[in-house]
Amino acid sequence: MVPALTVIVALDEFCSWLEKTPVSLTIQTAEWIIPTVQTLHILSIGLLMSAVLMIDLRLLGWSAADQPVMRVAARFMPVLWRTLPVLLLSGLIMIVAEPARSLENFAFQLKMLLLALIVALTYNVSRRIDTNRWISASAWMRKGFPLVSLALWVSIVFAGRWIAYVRVQ
Amino acid sequence: MTLDQLLDRLYATPIATVLRENALLFPWVEGLHVLAITMVFGSISIVDVRLMGLASRERSVDQMSAAVLPVTWAAFTIALITGSLLFASNAPGYAHNFYFRCKLALIVLAGINMLIFQVVLNPNTNRNAAADVIPRSDRIVGALSIGLWMAVIACGRWIGFTMIGGS
Numbered sequence: 086m087v088p089a090l091t092v093i094v095a096l097d098e099f100c101s102w103l104e105k106t107p108v109s110l111t112i113q114t115a116e117w118i119i120p121t122v123q124t125l126h127i128l129s130i131g132l133l134m135s136a137v138l139m140i141d142l143r144l145l146g147w148s149a150a151d152q153p154v155m156r157v158a159a160r161f162m163p164v165l166w167r168t169l170p171v172l173l174l175s176g177l178i179m180i181v182a183e184p185a186r187s188l189e190n191f192a193f194q195l196k197m198l199l200l201a202l203i204v205a206l207t208y209n210v211s212r213r214i215d216t217n218r219w220i221s222a223s224a225w226m227r228k229g230f231p232l233v234s235l236a237l238w239v240s241i242v243f244a245g246r247w248i249a250y251v252r253v254q
Numbered sequence: 255m256t257l258d259q260l261l262d263r264l265y266a267t268p269i270a271t272v273l274r275e276n277a278l279l280f281p282w283v284e285g286l287h288v289l290a291i292t293m294v295f296g297s298i299s300i301v302d303v304r305l306m307g308l309a310s311r312e313r314s315v316d317q318m319s320a321a322v323l324p325v326t327w328a329a330f331t332i333a334l335i336t337g338s339l340l341f342a343s344n345a346p347g348y349a350h351n352f353y354f355r356c357k358l359a360l361i362v363l364a365g366i367n368m369l370i371f372q373v374v375l376n377p378n379t380n381r382n383a384a385a386d387v388i389p390r391s392d393r394i395v396g397a398l399s400i401g402l403w404m405a406v407i408a409c410g411r412w413i414g415f416t417m418i419g420g421s
Contacts, residue, residue: 135296
């Protein structure tokens with residue numbers, strides 16, 4: 086069998102197994118759990134996106150230019166790192182409830198790819214700011230990162246909403 | 255014309271029809287709506303936690319408002335426009351949805367809370383720039399604002415689960 090096909094079959098089997106586990110069935114049966122978890126997910130997205138926007142606008146010099154980059158990062162980076170686990174956990178609950186709806190969904194897969202990319206980039210930039218190395222970054226990097234960051238996070242939010250509309254066979 | 259006739263007329267407008275019948279357009283508008291409303295909540299919460307004295311205390315309320323509220327207003331405008339489009343696509347359905355009505359009422363309450371702060375409380379509040387003391391009125395307004403916007407988002411999500419064909 087072709088490797089790609091093996092992965093798809095394995096993923097299919099994993100999803101069918103997961104959706105029959107007691108924990109998945111419990112989430113599916115209790116009607117309030119999914120809307121509550123989704124609300125928590127959206128609220129966390131709001132906190133994360135606003136923190137990201139504050140950092141990126143400062144890096145671009147479009148807002149709070151009177152404040153040092155380090156201070157703006159010290160205020161808002163922790164918001165990002167604290168809401169991310171909440172987002173992953175609430176996302177995980179949604180996956181457990183309906184594994185195939187997300188794991189086999191192109192919008193979800195794209196979302197995870199973009200997420201991994203921006204988290205890695207942001208971690209790197211965050212370390213540079215903390216250790217006072219951001220000033221010595223190239224001008225391309227200093228203006229490019231915030232723009233890429235905004236574009237990726239917005240794409241992640243849209244991809245998330247598209248999960249509900251992309252049909253999974 | 256009764257309200258129901260008005261809703262039916264809105265439902266029949268070309269723009270509402272396009273949104274309803276185009277399978278791609280609705281998710282894009284809805285995605286933009288979700289993005290905008292998360293930015294409304296997230297940005298206003300930055301001002302609210304400052305009002306409550308929980309963060310950014312080295313900056314004044316006015317400084318925080320000047321830096322953040324333009325984002326809130328821009329996001330609210332986008333949320334209002336996209337929300338109106340989504341509403342038009344199924345006007346009678348949304349208008350009779352319990353959670354939609356709650357959501358509108360909560361937005362009005364959040365607006366009143368903000369107006370009371372801007373018009374009555376803020377001009378009469380004595381603040382130090384460093385904010386050693388957080389006025390009680392500031393704490394109450396901040397807490398109410400965060401709570402109301404959280405409830406707005408919760409209602410929004412519940413609309414999706416209580417509308418026929420929603421997701």
